[in-house]
Amino acid sequence: MIRSFIFDLDGVIVFTDRYHYLGWKELADEEGWRFDQTLNHQLRGVSRMQSLQIILDHNGLEFTSQQKDEFAARKNRYYQALLDGISTDDLYPGAVEFVGRVRSRGLRTALGSSSRNADRVLKALEIDVLFDAVVTGHDLTRTKPDPQIFQLCAQRLGDAPPDECVVFEDAESGIEAALAAGMHAVGVGDAAQLPNAEQVISEYTEIDLDTLIESGRIR
Numbered sequence: 001m002i003r004s005f006i007f008d009l010d011g012v013i014v015f016t017d018r019y020h021y022l023g024w025k026e027l028a029d030e031e032g033w034r035f036d037q038t039l040n041h042q043l044r045g046v047s048r049m050q051s052l053q054i055i056l057d058h059n060g061l062e063f064t065s066q067q068k069d070e071f072a073a074r075k076n077r078y079y080q081a082l083l084d085g086i087s088t089d090d091l092y093p094g095a096v097e098f099v100g101r102v103r104s105r106g107l108r109t110a111l112g113s114s115s116r117n118a119d120r121v122l123k124a125l126e127i128d129v130l131f132d133a134v135v136t137g138h139d140l141t142r143t144k145p146d147p148q149i150f151q152l153c154a155q156r157l158g159d160a161p162p163d164e165c166v167v168f169e170d171a172e173s174g175i176e177a178a179l180a181a182g183m184h185a186v187g188v189g190d191a192a193q194l195p196n197a198e199q200v201i202s203e204y205t206e207i208d209l210d211t212l213i214e215s216g217r218i219r
């Protein structure tokens, strides 16, 4: 039986993934680095500093840690400026309704995001109240695909056993983290971009909640 539902934030509850892309794109354009949507896909679920490293490696560039801190801080300023304009139009269609259905069944919900801006997004959209536990980038010492993030979610949900947890993720690194934690996983988005996900939805209405609770399968 699934009793705990764990949701990633960017790309699962809200389309802030497009703002992360635009933030990195602005930095890359200023610096003359190659950066496109394909490379951006590898940054999903990955921490800010590790995302920067992926971009630098792709461009064959090396910098001091001080320079890297400056690049990451600049990207974050661009991202936060975009967050100033965030609204409910940015919510993944059907996501809030689905979390509400889960809660109305008396099941527990957690939010597990690698982002250090997650609390700000949750508050801006007034969706922090939807989650019994919240784990963000501030709580983590290891980034996805390490299972730490989801293990911490389960712990904060009262030591939920992993096989009673299902994780919703838009990132390959996040699916890997969920499976490494011994949890069920549901990919959200484009199945072609999530080769390691056994089951993928593009709409929350594709889920048969009773079947998911019983078996960890979406239908």
Ligand code: B16
Pocket: 008, 009, 010, 011, 017, 020, 043, 044, 045, 046, 047, 048, 051, 076, 112, 113, 114, 115, 116, 117, 118, 137, 171
């Ligand atoms: P920040 P998630 C992740 O959030 C994003 O997918 C990833 O693109 C981003 O680099 C990471 O958060 C760190 O975000 O720079 O705001 O701390 O998908 O785990 O909700």
Ligand code: MG
Pocket: 008, 009, 010, 011, 012, 044, 045, 169, 170, 171, 174
């Ligand atoms: Mg994500």
